[in-house]
Amino acid sequence: MSGGDEKAARKLDRQLLPENYEVARRKWAAVCHVVADHESVPAASLRFAGGGETRAGPDLIRARRFSCYLALTAAELSSHALANVSKLTRKTIREHARAVEDSRDDPAVSAELDALTAEIQLVVARREFIERRRQAMVDSVALQRPAWRPADPAYDALIAAWARAERATEAWRAMLAADNGGVEAAKPSLTPPSDQKNGEAAP
Incomplete structure (x- = not known):
């Protein structure tokens, strides 16, 4: 198997099956809407967060941390599934969840x-x-x-x-x-x- 084929295979392994992705997507959307309403921030800023943590204000950072933690605990998503639907890295997810757990x-x-x-x-x-x-x-x-x-x-x-x-x-x-x-x-x-x-x- 060539290097390109191996990379494609690893990427496929990280992806969720379509039916599992849809379940995870609905749960993530529910988490983001509840947290966004509670924190008075745009839900899209949570669902599709792709960086900018250093430029985000304290309220948005707090909401992002809450949403990651609650996706893992309340919605019972795995970090693998959450990474798929949120496009966050698993490292970022762990850091957000740890910050909330410590509080x-x-x-x-x-x-x-x-x-x-x-x-x-x-x-x-x-x-x-x-x-x-x-x-x-x-x-x-x-x-x-x-x-x-x-x-x-x-x-x-x-x-x-x-x-x-x-x-x-x-x-x-x-x-x-x-x-x-x-x-x-x-x-x-x-x-x-x-x-x-x-x-x-x-x-």
């Missing part, structure tokens, strides 16, 4: 991540339920059987995710209220001092 000792950050995790899992469960329901309706036409059954595992997963999201969100809100008398707390910084603007130190 979990802060109870506020931990509660915030729990709430985001539950919300992401709710979005993923809802989308999987809709997809399964759509497929069941297609199958029912072909097989002439009812499209809906009460004992649907996707429906059970959706309801469970909904309950987790409500509990985690309430815990997050309760912590904010307790710490700030009902006023929302400033977001804890995950940006090292060297990354912040104007030489400001991270809190």
Whole structure:
């Protein structure tokens, strides 16, 4: 095998099968939209991040770190799958995830991540339920059987995710209220001092 053929073979090994890529792509999109809404940054800046970390502001850096960490933990993507759909390198993914993991000792950050995790899992469960329901309706036409059954595992997963999201969100809100008398707390910084603007130190 020539050097060019070996390189092409290695590239193919790193790629996901089309069906696996589509599942990973949907999960990554869900993570990015939840984090982008929470952090008030453009979702496209998270989904298609391709560099510029040193030029990005602290909010965007924080959101990118959150999105990588939550893709691995909440959406249960592998770093291999995440690298495929995000175009980030696995080294960058590891660095982002480690930065967030190191911050979990802060109870506020931990509660915030729990709430985001539950919300992401709710979005993923809802989308999987809709997809399964759509497929069941297609199958029912072909097989002439009812499209809906009460004992649907996707429906059970959706309801469970909904309950987790409500509990985690309430815990997050309760912590904010307790710490700030009902006023929302400033977001804890995950940006090292060297990354912040104007030489400001991270809190």
